[in-house]
Amino acid sequence: MKTPECIWEARALLGEGPLWSVREQALYWVDILNYRLHRYSLREGTRTWQFEEEISAIAERADTDGLVITRRHGFAYFNPASEELTPVASVETDLPGNRFNDGKCDRAGRFWAGTMDFDVGQPSGSLYRLTAGGECKRMDTGYLVTNGPAWSSDYKTLYHNDSAQGHVYAFDYDMERGEISNKRLFLQFSKEDGSPDGMTTDAEGGLWIAHWGASRITRHDAQGKELQRIDLPCSQITSCAFGGPSLRTLFITSASVGLSPQQLEQEPLAGGLFALDLDIAGVPANPFRG
Numbered sequence: 001m002k003t004p005e006c007i008w009e010a011r012a013l014l015g016e017g018p019l020w021s022v023r024e025q026a027l028y029w030v031d032i033l034n035y036r037l038h039r040y041s042l043r044e045g046t047r048t049w050q051f052e053e054e055i056s057a058i059a060e061r062a063d064t065d066g067l068v069i070t071r072r073h074g075f076a077y078f079n080p081a082s083e084e085l086t087p088v089a090s091v092e093t094d095l096p097g098n099r100f101n102d103g104k105c106d107r108a109g110r111f112w113a114g115t116m117d118f119d120v121g122q123p124s125g126s127l128y129r130l131t132a133g134g135e136c137k138r139m140d141t142g143y144l145v146t147n148g149p150a151w152s153s154d155y156k157t158l159y160h161n162d163s164a165q166g167h168v169y170a171f172d173y174d175m176e177r178g179e180i181s182n183k184r185l186f187l188q189f190s191k192e193d194g195s196p197d198g199m200t201t202d203a204e205g206g207l208w209i210a211h212w213g214a215s216r217i218t219r220h221d222a223q224g225k226e227l228q229r230i231d232l233p234c235s236q237i238t239s240c241a242f243g244g245p246s247l248r249t250l251f252i253t254s255a256s257v258g259l260s261p262q263q264l265e266q267e268p269l270a271g272g273l274f275a276l277d278l279d280i281a282g283v284p285a286n287p288f289r290g
Contacts, residue, residue, distance in 0.1 A: 004232055004252060004274040008040055012271035015253035016198065017057050017102065020243025022284050027243050027251050028067070029273060032056045032101075037069075039080070040273060049080060057103030057113050062287035068130075070100035070113045075130050088290075089136040091115070091128060098124055102147045102198055102239070107155055109289025110178050112139075114146025120164050127160060129178060132289035139180055140171075147197050152222065153205040153283075159186060163195040163212060168224075187224050198239025198253070203281045210237045210252070217252060234270040235263075242282020250276045 012031035019028045026041035035051040037058070055078075057070040066079035074090035092098045092115055103113025109132055116125040125143035130136050144164035151158055151173065158173040158180055170186035173179075187209075189196055194214025201207055206219045206227060215235045219228035236255040243249050256264065256271035264270060 002276060004230065004250075004276040006233075006269045006272040007275045008038070008046060008273040009269060010038060010271055010273055011256060012036075012038075012254070012273075013257040014238065014255045015271055015273065016238050016255075018198075018239055018241035018243075018251045018253050018273075019058050019060070019285055020241055020247070020251065020282075021060055023060070025245065027241070027273075028058055029251070029253055030055050030058065031271075033257055037078075037080070038273075047080075049078075049083065054099050056100045059103070059105045059111055059285065060287045062109055062289050068111055068288040068290065070103055072099045074100075075111065075113070075136065088134055089130060091136060091138075092126075095124055097122070101125070101145065102149070104149055105286040105288050106151060106173075106175070106178065107286050108175065108178060109287060111288050111290075112149050112158075114143060114149070114160070116143065116145045120144055125162075130288075130290070131178070134290060140183065145195075148199045150199040150201050150207060152207075153201060153203070157222075159199060159207060161196045161199070163197055166190065166193070166195060168196050168199075168209065187220070194235075194237075197237065200239075200241050200282065202242065203247075203283050206280065208240050208250070210239050212236050212238060212255075217250070230276065232274060234267040234272070235259075236270060241285070244277075247282040247284065248278050248280070250278055250282070252276070 013033035017030045037049040039047045075088040077086040111130040126141040147161040149160045155175045158171040166189040168187035171180035172182040194211035197210040197212045217230040252274040
């Protein structure tokens with residue numbers, strides 16, 4: 001297998017949330033702790049937007065230009081062209097130590113996103129669902145660090161992580177109603193495996209998981225068996241997403257937060273954006289229908 005290439009030495013504190021835009025043929029991603037939204041395009045180069053607070057998860061809007069994003073305590077619309085920011089829904093304003101983390105849309109255009117305790121001390125994180133009509137509902141709770149989510153290719157299973165516990169959970173997913181049930185442990189990672197972070201699925205049903213602290217991405221089948229492993233030159237791997245003209249490029253984000261000067265010297269590409277061409281194709285990211 002080829003070696004992942006660092007295509008943007010962004011030195012992100014906490015790179016996350018890669019999203020390939022099919023209509024723009026560009027990749028959006030965020031640096032949560034530096035309050036930044038990045039855009040990468042082979043044709044147009046790179047661009048960055050600066051926010052006043054954390055921006056952590058993003059999805060395109062289906063019927064209009066722009067994005068839906070998660071901020072520290074809520075959802076908002078953001079138009080990169082005009083830089084207009086419009087609040088949509090607020091959550092957990094009574095929990096000042098919490099913030100949103102990772103999120104993604106399902107095939108019906110609902111936006112699922114989770115929160116976490118900023119200090120990773122209390123299991124105060126929850127998983128929320130935002131519908132096209134703007135209704136925000138808490139769907140699960142009790143997490144230290146939420147990450148994911150991702151769906152099986154038949155949309156009968158939702159995967160969601162508690163990274164701090166090393167847990168990958170699976171839920172039965174009711175696509176029509178947007179409901180989850182039958183929560184169970186799908187994978188348990190050891191300290192040597194690192195922590196399961198962001199995830200994506202491919203066109204063959206494989207689940208790709210970023211390993212924070214273990215310098216790798218792994219691919220798993222529906223039973224959890226590891227099928228493939230990609231090693232990277234930095235330890236804190238945060239998320240991945242398929243993109244490119246044929247959706248056969250895996251884009252991978254990373255982080256530099258918390259690394260000592262000695263570690264940063266050993267990992268000069270920490271916080272960079274990586275890309276790797278694969279024989280396996282991904283599926284287009286689902287847009288938000290609101």
